[in-house]
Amino acid sequence: MTHETEMLRAVARAGVARAAAAAGGLAERAAGEGLLDVAVAETPSPVGSLLVAVTPRGLAAVVFDDEHREIVLGRIAREISPRILTSAAKTAEVRRELDEYFAGARRRFELRLDRRLMHPFASTVLAATSRVGYGRLATYGEIAARIGRPTAARAVGAALGSNPIPIVVPCHRVVGAGGKLTGYAGGLHRKERLLALEGSFLLPG
Amino acid sequence: MIDSPVVTRPADAVPFERFLAEHQVVVMRYLSAAVGPSDADDVFQETFLAALRAWPTATDDGRLDRWILRIASRKAIDHHRRAAGRPHPVHAVPEATGDAVEPPDDELWSAVGDLPDAQREAVLYRFALDLTYAEVGALMGSTPETARANVYQAMKKLRGVLR
Numbered sequence: 001m002t003h004e005t006e007m008l009r010a011v012a013r014a015g016v017a018r019a020a021a022a023a024g025g026l027a028e029r030a031a032g033e034g035l036l037d038v039a040v041a042e043t044p045s046p047v048g049s050l051l052v053a054v055t056p057r058g059l060a061a062v063v064f065d066d067e068h069r070e071i072v073l074g075r076i077a078r079e080i081s082p083r084i085l086t087s088a089a090k091t092a093e094v095r096r097e098l099d100e101y102f103a104g105a106r107r108r109f110e111l112r113l114d115r116r117l118m119h120p121f122a123s124t125v126l127a128a129t130s131r132v133g134y135g136r137l138a139t140y141g142e143i144a145a146r147i148g149r150p151t152a153a154r155a156v157g158a159a160l161g162s163n164p165i166p167i168v169v170p171c172h173r174v175v176g177a178g179g180k181l182t183g184y185a186g187g188l189h190r191k192e193r194l195l196a197l198e199g200s201f202l203l204p205g
Numbered sequence: 206m207i208d209s210p211v212v213t214r215p216a217d218a219v220p221f222e223r224f225l226a227e228h229q230v231v232v233m234r235y236l237s238a239a240v241g242p243s244d245a246d247d248v249f250q251e252t253f254l255a256a257l258r259a260w261p262t263a264t265d266d267g268r269l270d271r272w273i274l275r276i277a278s279r280k281a282i283d284h285h286r287r288a289a290g291r292p293h294p295v296h297a298v299p300e301a302t303g304d305a306v307e308p309p310d311d312e313l314w315s316a317v318g319d320l321p322d323a324q325r326e327a328v329l330y331r332f333a334l335d336l337t338y339a340e341v342g343a344l345m346g347s348t349p350e351t352a353r354a355n356v357y358q359a360m361k362k363l364r365g366v367l368r
Contacts, residue, residue: 002360002363002364003364003367004313004316004360004363004364004366004367005328005331005332005360005363007313007367008238008313008317008328008329008332008333009238009332009333009335011237011238011241011242011333012234012235012237012238012332012333012334012335013234014237014242015233015234015236015237015238015242015245016230016233016234018233018237018242018245018246019229019230019232019233019234019249020229021246022229022233022245022246022249022250023225023226023229023249023253025246025250026225026250026253026254026257029250029254030254030257033254033258035254035257035258040222070223073220073222073223074218074219074220076220077218077219077220078218081261082218082219082220082221082260082261083221083257083260083261084220084221084222085221085222085225085257086222
């Protein structure tokens, strides 16, 4: 042990405190070099913390807090890119529009969407779902009819359940025949909460 | 220096975010001692940017710590080469407040930069990362005895740099 090696050890230990801050600054530099394929951030909401994932193409995922982050991020890594970093700046627009929506100050989202996490059939179903406006409801059968598959109500239900961008793609506005509150991937309590926010009335499921 | 990772399974399904969280502390410890605290943040980001660029094709042999430390080591060497080409910064005259003043220890970082590769890696792994000689050897692909000899040689060269 020498004075010099003691100094090396001391500055190394002092460096630990700066690691998180330096890592946090990485996303901006990565974005500047075109290396930030997926920016993620957590944002609070009345239906729990939401993970949002944004790519240069647009919003790819909104994830409720009871879904495992490891599993979701693993899927994004495989299906879009493993170059995933936390970034406040690159998710700011999405987080702002969600805040406005939950404050009752926004009735439609003006976000570009990245549909790479949607399977082809789900993409068709979800595109039709996006045309159901704020405070309105559609039934599974109606969505099936709108995409030209009138007998596919059950498949429509499954496709809605796979929606990678809930809230923004409003699958919560699709209900059972007669306006019954039926399944929601995020849990029925969330569906109820979102519809109440939009002023929709429901019959018990 | 350090062996190339053996190709076993691809790391590409692992979010970079998670890899960063797992290795950021060890890399910052290493670089703080390798280039000094004032330049460590910048070299840290260069290190992880290089890793991010390579990430989709990186392979995980279970020793991604070797991989990222090897990148950090290259970036530290690049930094020392650039620093050697610049005039030494002039230290501000400390104000006479009686407070303890950080010693001007750029000499230590340039002495570290001047060490032969194996000696530099060994002494940094031993002291900055607080590893045993067996762990230093495992990280460098050498025996614990070789690791110990490299650390000893490095300490001999560094002794007396700080006065």
